[in-house]
Amino acid sequence: MSDQPITRRKSSMVSNALIGIALLFAFGFGVGFTDDGWVAKFIAGQPWLWLAFVAAFCTLSFAAGAIWMRSIDELAQRAHYEAWYWGGSVGLAAMMFLALASPTLGRFIDFEAVLAPVAFLTGDATGFASGVIASILVMSIGYGAWWLAFWLRKR
């Protein structure tokens, strides 16, 4: 690595560090997310620190993803771009439908009962947080499915 320009070495070290930190955070979340786990106590006890913590985690995750995106070849980048647009748009359309239709659908379908098996995921989250998580989930599923389909088509 000694003949490499210092700028390129630094950026790969930074990206490695970011990925490592994001992984540590994710691990900590997974370990701590029970009702009486350290995460719940942290959120209750130090709201501002928790906000800073979450902001840092989200920024680091985004940065790690950005550096990753730049490091892969053009075809792999295209896979991610296309999957994000098409899969994310389909997911967005589905969420738009749900948002507009749920009051009406709520007359026929008891959403609480349907979502009861996965209620533990959102816990005490408000309706707003649940909606945000649902949107992220649906768009991510669209993105993931499109990405897989892209590569299966390319074989």
Added chain:
Amino acid sequence: MKNRLRVLRAERAWSQADLADHLGVSRQTVNAIEVEKYDPSLPLAFKIARLFALPIEQVFSDDADPAAKAAE
């Protein structure tokens, strides 16, 4: 190592995957060479130069190359 792979590839409207197929290597290899993350071996460098019908020095240039220095 500085190289003109991207320019030469664009002249023929080849994607990285196309160039990789012509060379018999993977797309990641072509990308790594283009962004100067990897220096190809001599056999591969010759293969690349022959594919573009150019001498090697017109495809690759290291920092000690007087022509590259003169251009700066």
Added chain:
Amino acid sequence: MTITMTPQRAKRRYFAGFSLSMAIYVVLVFGVSLSIKRLGVEGPLLYVLAVLPSLPLMYSIYVMGRYLMEMDEYQRAMQTRRMLAGIGATLAVCSAWGFLEVFADAPRLDLYLVYPMFSMFWGLSCLFVRSAK
């Protein structure tokens, strides 16, 4: 007509060989475990049966080595570095654990877990080892 080795072909051969070894491994692990219990095997036959599940794992190691030889030069440079990182981490963890077992009564690490441990560290190193220079 000779068939040239392309990166796609090397990958297919690797996946085929690895899947085959894993399939045989699963069959043997369950089969050997069941037959030892049911048939009450003892003596030399017990040793032979006990070693059987490790044979497809040895084949998988050969498949990995063959893949390393058949892939193109850049991928070989990357994978070699990553495997080295995986080997280093495995050696470090096993050394530490061994001394913990001897001096600090740590729970025993079953040796057949060393291969999965190496696979895990190799996989993790793919995230961290991103440069071949």
